[in-house]
Amino acid sequence: MAKSFQDGIPQYIREIDAYIPGKPVEEVERELGIRAIKLASNENPLGPSPMGVEAAKKALGESNRYSDGGSYYLREALAKRQEVARENILVGCGSTDLIHLAASVLLGPGESAVTSEGSFPLYYIAIEKMGAKLIAVPLKNYSFDLDAIARAVEPETKLIYIANPNNPTGTVFGADAFGEFLTKVPERVLVVLDEAYYEYVSMPNYSRSIELVQEGRNILVLRTFSKVYGLAGLRIGYGIGPAELLAEIDKIRLPIPVSGVAQAAALAALDDEEHVRRSIEVNREGLAQLGTGLHEMGVKFVPSVTNFILVQVGRGADALATEMMKLGVIVRPMGWMGFPEAIRVSVGTAEENDAFLRALGQLQASAGSAKRSERVRG
Numbered sequence: 001m002a003k004s005f006q007d008g009i010p011q012y013i014r015e016i017d018a019y020i021p022g023k024p025v026e027e028v029e030r031e032l033g034i035r036a037i038k039l040a041s042n043e044n045p046l047g048p049s050p051m052g053v054e055a056a057k058k059a060l061g062e063s064n065r066y067s068d069g070g071s072y073y074l075r076e077a078l079a080k081r082q083e084v085a086r087e088n089i090l091v092g093c094g095s096t097d098l099i100h101l102a103a104s105v106l107l108g109p110g111e112s113a114v115t116s117e118g119s120f121p122l123y124y125i126a127i128e129k130m131g132a133k134l135i136a137v138p139l140k141n142y143s144f145d146l147d148a149i150a151r152a153v154e155p156e157t158k159l160i161y162i163a164n165p166n167n168p169t170g171t172v173f174g175a176d177a178f179g180e181f182l183t184k185v186p187e188r189v190l191v192v193l194d195e196a197y198y199e200y201v202s203m204p205n206y207s208r209s210i211e212l213v214q215e216g217r218n219i220l221v222l223r224t225f226s227k228v229y230g231l232a233g234l235r236i237g238y239g240i241g242p243a244e245l246l247a248e249i250d251k252i253r254l255p256i257p258v259s260g261v262a263q264a265a266a267l268a269a270l271d272d273e274e275h276v277r278r279s280i281e282v283n284r285e286g287l288a289q290l291g292t293g294l295h296e297m298g299v300k301f302v303p304s305v306t307n308f309i310l311v312q313v314g315r316g317a318d319a320l321a322t323e324m325m326k327l328g329v330i331v332r333p334m335g336w337m338g339f340p341e342a343i344r345v346s347v348g349t350a351e352e353n354d355a356f357l358r359a360l361g362q363l364q365a366s367a368g369s370a371k372r373s374e375r376v377r378g
C-alpha cells in the first residue's frame with residue numbers, strides 16, 4: 001500500500017493528546033445564541049491594565065516596523081525589578097512559549113522529563129513532542145509530591161516541570177519544601193518552576209525562586225503577563241534563569257516572537273500598581289465569595305491560593321459543564337485533565353461569581369429532582 005503522508009510524522013507526535021483551550025465567549029454566544037460569561041481560562045476579570053492599553057495603542061502606530069526581538073526595554077525593567085542581569089531574562093510569546101523552548105533545547109529520544117499528573121497539559125505536550133519519555137508522578141492531596149518527583153529522576157532525565165501554584169488544583173508548596181527538593185535533584189537536571197500565579201499568592205515564605213537563580217542554580221522560573229496583568233490576549237510572558245541556558249534557547253526560537261505592542265503593554269503594566277493591587281483584592285474577595293457559596297450548597301472543592309477553584313461536583317462533571325454553558329456560564333470541564341468528577345471555575349467579578357453559583361445551584365436542584373423522581377418510579 002502507498003504510504004500516506006502521515007507516515008512521515010513520528011508516532012510520538014501522533015500519540016500526543018491535543019491541548020483543549022477554554023472556549024472563547026464569542027464562540028459560545030454564536031453557537032448557542034445566548035449571552036455568556038467566561039470563567040474558564042483564569043483570565044483577569046477586571047480587564048487589561050489601563051496603562052498597558054494606553055502604551056499598546058501608541059506602539060500600534062509603529063507596526064510597519066519589526067519590533068525588537070530582544071525585548072530590550074522590558075528585559076531591562078524586569079532585570080532591575082528582580083535584581084538579576086538582563087541576560088538572565090528571556091521574554092516569550094506567553095510563558096507557554098518558554099515551556100516548549102526548554103524542552104526543545106534539552107530533550108530528545110532516549111531521554112526523559114519528570115512532572116506531575118493532574119497538572120498543566122502543556123508540560124506533557126512539550127516533553128512528548130521531543131520524543132522523550134514523560135514520567136508523570138501522581139499528585140498527593142491535590143499537590144505536587146516533590147519527594148516522589150525527586151525519586152522519579154532517572155540517569156536519562158534532563159528536565160523537571162513544576163507548577164507552583166499548580167493548575168488546575170490551586171495548591172501551593174513553600175520555599176523551604178522547594179529548597180529541600182532541589183538538594184535531591186542532580187545539578188545536571190533543569191527544573192522549570194512555573195509561577196504563573198505568583199502575584200496572587202499571599203502565603204508567607206511562598207517562594208525564593210529568584211534568589212535561587214541569583215545563586216546560579218539550574219532553574220528556570222516562569223512568570224506571565226496573562227494573569228494578574230490582564231494581558232492574556234497579547235501573548236507575553238518571561239523566564240528568569242541561567243544566562244547560558246537562555247542564550248541557547250535564543251538561537252533556536254522564532255526571530256521576533258513577541259510583538260512591539262505586547263512589549264509596550266507589558267512594560268507599562270508592570271508599573272500599574274493600582275491595577276495589580278485591585279486585581280489581587282477582587283480575586284481575594286471572589287475566592288471567599290465562591291468558597292462560601294459552595295460551602296452553603298454542600299459542594300466540595302480544593303482550597304485555592306490562585307484565581308481559580310477545582311470544584312468537585314461529582315460524577316458527570318463534564319456534562320454539568322456543558323449544561324452550565326447553556327445557562328451562559330463557561331467553566332472548564334476537567335475530565336481531560338484527569339479529574340472526571342470536577343470542573344474548574346475561574347474567579348470572576350462579584351456578579352460573575354454569583355451567576356456561576358446560581359447556575360450550579362439550578363443544575364444541582366434539577367439533578368436532585370431527577371434522582372427523586374427516579375426513586376419514586378422505582
Ligand SMILES: *Cc1c(COP(=O)(O)O)cnc(C)c1O
Pocket residue numbers: 042093094095096097120163166167194196223224225226227232235236237
Ligand atoms: C495560565 C498559565 C500559564 C500562562 O501561559 P501564557 O502562555 O503566559 O499565557 C502558564 N502556566 C500555567 C500553569 C498556567 O496556568
